[in-house]
Amino acid sequence: MRETADRIRRAVVAAGAVTDAVVRRVGRYLWPRSKGNRNRAYLRDRLIALPLLGVVSFTAFAWGYAELRGDSAYVRDQLAPALADLADAKVSLRIAQEEAVKSLGTEQAVELGGLSERYRTRLSRASQDLGQVAQSGALTVSQRQELQVVSGLLTDYSGWISRAQAHVANPVLRLAELSYAQGMLYSPAPAAEPAGKPTAKPAASQATTVVDRISALEDQLRGRLTERAAWGPRVLTAGAVSAVGFALFGYGLWHTLGFLRRRFRIRLSLPLVVAAVPLVVIPFLTADGILAQRAQHAVQSTARELTDKTSAAKETETENHPFQAPHRQSVARLTGVIDRRLAAGRTPGPDLAWLTPFVFPAGLVTAAVTAGALHGYRREYLTVTRHGAAT
Template sequence: MTGLRETAGRVRRTVVAAWAVTDAVGRRVGRYLWPRSRGNRNRAYLRDRLIALPLLGVVSFGAFAWGYGELRGDSAYVREQLAPALADLADAKVSLRIAQEEAVKSLGNERAVELGGLSERYRNRLSRASQDLGQVAQSGALTVSQRQELQVVSGLLTDYSGWISRAQAHGAKPVLRMAELSYAQGMLCSPATTAEAAAPDTTENLSLSRCAPKRPPASQATTVVDRISGLEEQLRDQLGERAAWGPRVLTAGAVSAVGFALFAYGLWHTFGFLRRRFRITLSLPLLVAAVPLVLIPFLTVDGILAQRAQHAVQSTVRDLTDRTLPKIETDTENEPFDAPDPLSVARLTGTMDRRLAAGGTPGPELAWLAPFVFPAGLVTAAVTAGALHGYRREYLTVTRHGAVI
């Protein structure tokens, strides 16, 4: 029992001591962050303000600059790199499927081969797909592994065009021509069903073959279209990560909100203190230090709208990667004067670009201010510290000469 009482006594003394230390630290921090002007000496109040206000300015502007820069950096990455890469991948995928259909039409029977060979539309679409993949490689949106995967796709595409050329060269040999055409299609796209994969190599079967709507996992993708779909899925995941409110942004927003509230409250009470005690109607240096605070609400709204635009564009990206079809692109080409289909690549790309461009406050662009937010906070802290130091020095100089304030 004695040992138990001694242990309980030590625990109680430790808790009391810890509470005393915590209370003392809390009071000291509270005195610096929220000093009272009543019942407080002028010298002590100015000293506390000289420490608290510049510190709050640096912390608030620093946290806000971090969070706003994160939002605007994600917005610029999505608008300038990720969205164009997704549009180019979707266009390349559709163009390759259209090129295969044109190859089947041109090489499906001996008479068509003898009359014209490969159509101009096949060449245009194949060239367009190669150009799209080149633009994706230069977009800056891909990781190292994704660039390597794109190089594999480009290599497979070169082999695919080689097999199509061989099929054209064997125009007088139907069996060989159809086998090479079937092999080329197998390189390009997985058949939609097992029955189609096992069907004989005829013009009807090849023309009816379509890409499987359910693509295999990225690790199992072997055809060109499946690999492009895998890249699209990875970029869509990146878009989802960028569009979400990350823990760093939320933490920075919470810290800056509390800091700005305390900073504005402290400035307001400091103005009142100088007016009551020092008969200073308006402190111009402190007023200048408060000017950057006016921009904070506008930048906050700008960042929120940018994040909302990234979130809103995800539905368009899903349509772009999953719902675009060769038939839609063909109808759009054949009827150029009609309104384009809402699911055409050009229409979806335009919608995506407009939504991302609208991600900000109306009027002048504010994103260029992001690198200057933290320097503005440092200037605000320096001006505040300089002004309070000047008032405190003048007060000490006057009181040393016996004046009563």
């Protein structure tokens, strides 16, 4: 028993010694002291530490910034337009059904004898909206298949409306076909819920009508918007690593310039100054990424209004008053709010997104220039000392 305890104790002591040696070596590379340190050792440590810190810092930052800008571009160019088109399609289908009932569901249907132009326009508009969603790139394979089902149901719905129009002189058949078409389009209005209790939506697997299926797709896309708008663990990790790396790199570069000035009488190392130039852009790119993430977060509430608050009545009110401001919860106004908020998610002036593919190469160039400069200083110093011209 005592021998086992002694072995464990010796193993712990040995592990502690190894850990201490590793920490000391890493600390010596990251935080070398110029005071009391030989020129050769200091330059060797800087030659290892600074290029390594430059590569790690720029790599982590490039990864995190590309993630943020990629999310921003996806939300702006694919996800937000898809949500707007789905909301417009849903409202247009409800308006089309109301127009069909007005045209064919009254006693004067025989005299009117047809469907209104607004019905045809809104039905065509809904089909166009769904086609744009399918081509937006925002849907997965299964969601595109679900959208194909919706398109097929719309074709059947249009067929039942045409049957009702053909049987316009037969009230029984006409009303039955209109009722069946409406049942394909959307479920009956639910009973009033208690105050403060939200109306439950059918799950994607339970949706059967056209509007319910569109609502299920909207919920899925809104969930994806929430995921993209959140600070993900990869972005947070990349941000933390790059922040620490840039701090150490800048600190080490500054002290290296001071070392060269004191020991080698080099007032300003132009290669090291050139290597530090890309660091000037990092704060602007950081602010740009933060603004993009905030913009994505800001559109979540508007996207919720777009999917839950728009209605046929509000769209009709907007259409009936074309020279007034649109209803605050109309599809066009909410879509405009989303577009403006996403457009504001960047720094003023030229768009910095074009710099995204150049961040990582800039890190490699910085590391290469730093390594080349320090290697040149070290080689020159070793050449002089070997000839006995300096100590």
